Amino acid sequence: MTAAESPERKPGQPRISDATLRDSAHMAGVEFGPGDAAVIAGLLVRTGVDLVEVGMVSGPQSKDADLVLATHEAVGPERSMTLVVVRDRRQVARALDEAERLGVRHIMYSIPTSEQHARLKLGSDSPKFLQSLARSAISQAKERGFHTTFSGEDGARTPRERLVPYVAAGFEAGADRFRLAETVACLSPWQMQEVIADLTAIEGSEIEIHSHNMLGMAVANSLAAVRAGAQWVSATVGGIGERGGNAPLAELLTSLRVVHGDTRFDLTHLTELSRVALRGSGLGDAFQSGPTTPHAFAYELPGQLVNPEAYETLPAELVGNERELRVRSRLTPALVRWALADSGVDVDADSFTPWLIERQERNGSPLLDRDAIRKAATDFQPA
Template identity: 80%
Template sequence: MSAAEDVRTPSPRISDATLRDSAHMAGVEFDAKDAARISDLLVKTGVELVEVGMISGPSSKDADLILSTHETVGPDRSMSLVVVRDRQQVASALDEALRLGVKSVMFSIPTSEQHARLKLASPSAKYLTTLARAAIEGAKERGFHVTFSGEDGARTPQDRLVPYVAAGFAAGADRFRLAETVATLSPWQMHEKIADLTAIEGSEIEIHSHNMLGMAVANSLAAVRAGAQWISATVGGIGERGGNAPLAELLTSLRVIHGDTRFDLSHLTELSRAALEGAGLGAAFQSGPTTAHAFAYELPGQLTNPEAYETLPAELVGNTRELRVRTRLTKPLVQWALGDEAPGTDLDAFTAWLTVHQAENGRPLLDADAIRKAAVSYQSL
């Protein structure tokens, strides 16, 4: 094979996680209208699969996004993430996915010992595999197309990751997504990691990279060179932890470097503006460790255990860690924000009051200081 032929080999299928990953970036909340506009433009561009919403159990808060996307592009062109924590929780989440008309699910399963210990209460590789097999088999019995993930897979040792992936395909999964949840790999390291997975018989592999080190597109292309068939991206690279692989840069790289003309790039500027407008991020989203969004969180677990999510600490680059949230308020999140002031506050009542207050005032962005100030106002009522 000549060098020219080699450089034109990749022709990956593209999934886009703007309506899931970007939608759960701290402080970002798309509505049903945003979902319709973004999903329509994604499909017109040639994106094969629109990932939308997160389902962890009954009454998903992302139901409106999911239903709007289904109405716009159809459930066959979309996929929803299902959180995996235990068997009972997975069963209730799959029931909710069925209620919403979801046909394809992506199981979010933490594979590194650090993330498994935090989220599954056990770092055991045996337990991880058993839980994944049960989730996959339950989903296939219900008729879903199943992608299963390796959340924090980039930091998961191969002797733990490869058997897990092989077991997932043996259980009937259709695709595996390696999530570079914490950006730590170079393109050549990514190539090596993916090559071990594509060597598994019957495997179909997807790469989902974050851009804290500025290599999400390069790592995605390296994964495809190693045999991955899918790349997951987001519009404008909008997302947590330095952002994701930006769709426009990815598609233009495929065209320039690999001669890939399958995609209609004429929609990209409108698509980027639609996503930025819906996300409330102004005219542009900048990725990397020095941005205002790089170390912003809206989940109490991320704020309590930042080392599990950060490529490097915020202080190392002169940045700061902060809370950003609109309406996804929870009692643990409010408790974290109030800190030493929490014991003197009725957290259930205050959280309920603040949720209503946010909705009535147009969902303003809250940080820890704003929550503390709101608590003072609440206590004076």
């Protein structure tokens, strides 16, 4: 798939945006460089992600300029989107100047909608002020030719009577899409479905869900949003992001495949994506879950290794991962035979296994994988 292509989409199937190169910037200690951005963006597009969200600007000389430019170079500005912070009308104009300088085509306004966040960031919780600010910002962006998404920051905690008029006002001003941000995770899937249904009922609306995973329900809430008519889902690689992370991309795409039969995406890049992104972030496996983790397809029972199709939701190869043996104290000849198959190492598993178990016990039972068992077999000297 080239950078200019998107997966063919059937009615009811969501488009996917990925915020790894934006939301991670809000996470303590995480900082990607331009090289990381180019690799991650390229892998995302090859997977079939529609839009790569990268960086944010609030005025001149954005700190994320190099990230934005590297992403444009890798996948083109039509496949990327940059967040623009909204605080007042003049600040918006300066931020749009910077976005134009960087060649940005898609912007996403970050506008706090809950009373608490509006008071903290806008200095007013007035619904009229909020709507006026959004209309002004959206109009400015559309006049300059930007594709414009506007958000409801902390939208999930924004009461319906405040949120719905705000979203309607944004579309009346010419916005292309609205993103509901579950900034503070607080909704169950059935509550999310009700909130999104109110928004998709607005004439001419195009709705995206951006859910955080503090309660472990980001993917479930995203699927509930799609069921209620949301056309877009925002995710991140490995679920990386602040406050418990975001909807993890691998779990989202594999859920779409297994639950909804959605085969648009090339899942073979997912494991590489997770390892590149989390290595670049310095977090290791801290934010990884689901089918791309090193342990997702690891077993210590021979029946699971020999008959994996009886235990796996989907095969390891589908997401670019691999099946592995990991064992400490439950070593058996059957596991040894599996580990040594096709290795070229010729030992008798029935005599080698007790020898290896004894060595394990002497060494404190360290974790054994296939390579460790094969190396030990080369050291084995039968009595």
